[in-house]
């Protein structure tokens with residue numbers, strides 16, 4: 526990450542504790558850290574909903590609660606978009622497939638195979654009991670592949686990677702593992718007896734790089750496969766895709782060059 530100009534430094538345990546005093550409770554479990562000053566965290570749901578409102582105010586029309594069932598083509602371009610429960614097909618100058626993990630099954634009947642597979646992640650949210658024992662800095666536990674973030678009065682723990690198709694049910698073992706690690710690192714932070722769990726499917730690619738670009742159908746584009754970092758990279762991906770749809774070269778140079 527530093528090779529790409531993003532500041533990330535190694536810090537000693539004492540330096541890490543100065544940056545994040547809430548780590549003191551678990552200092553026997555770790556010996557140092559890396560610190561990325563430019564890192565931040567936020568509420569993805571609030572951000573997404575507010576962005577949609579801003580877009581609507583700019584004239585964008587959303588069709589919520591519709592399911593795209595199929596794409597109809599003439600072999601060269603998409604000529605219609607079939608929605609569940611509707612006989613009329615939608616038509617569009619440009620069609621962008623951005624269905625996360627569900628992009629692959631929609632494209633398969635067109636003979637377009639993309640290496641995107643659902644990888645289930647878990648999230649637990651617990652009410653904060655002691656703000657001084659809860660980290661203000663977003664913490665990543667690299668060894669356990671978990672992240673810990675304060676969100677207002679709540680403490681969010683997320684992580685794990687489960688390969689189980691499109692199933693989104695909760696595994697009690699994985700839920701317990703999230704809470705156990707949070708308790709070990711931040712024992713006094715939150716009321717761990719009152720968690721809210723959630724799972725989501727990360728649209729994973731083998732390289733963790735998204736597929737953004739053209740397909741062999743002239744008006745069909747991809748913006749999918751964002752894996753573990755779709756919120757972080759969403760804005761940049763959208764900008765790159767808009768440049769491609771507009772016939773320009775994206776400002777960012779990335780490996781995917783079309784399908």
Ligand SMILES: Cc1cc2nc3c(=O)[nH]c(=O)nc-3n(C[C@H](O)[C@H](O)[C@H](O)COP(=O)(O)OP(=O)(O)OC[C@H]3O[C@@H](n4cnc5c(N)ncnc54)[C@H](O)[C@@H]3O)c2cc1C
Nearest residue numbers: 592593624625627646647683725751752753754755756757
């Ligand atoms: C527990 C967890 C923690 C995460 N933490 C982070 C993080 O800290 N930072 C980060 O950057 N990323 C994080 N991610 C990853 C991030 O959530 C994903 O990369 C991102 O959501 C992918 O965005 P997307 O819009 O491509 O796909 P999705 O968010 O999956 O959205 C796809 C949308 O398409 C809709 N859809 C699917 N099929 C159809 C259809 N046939 N017709 C109509 N609509 C359809 C779905 O309902 C959904 O709304 C996390 C993921 C999980 C599971």
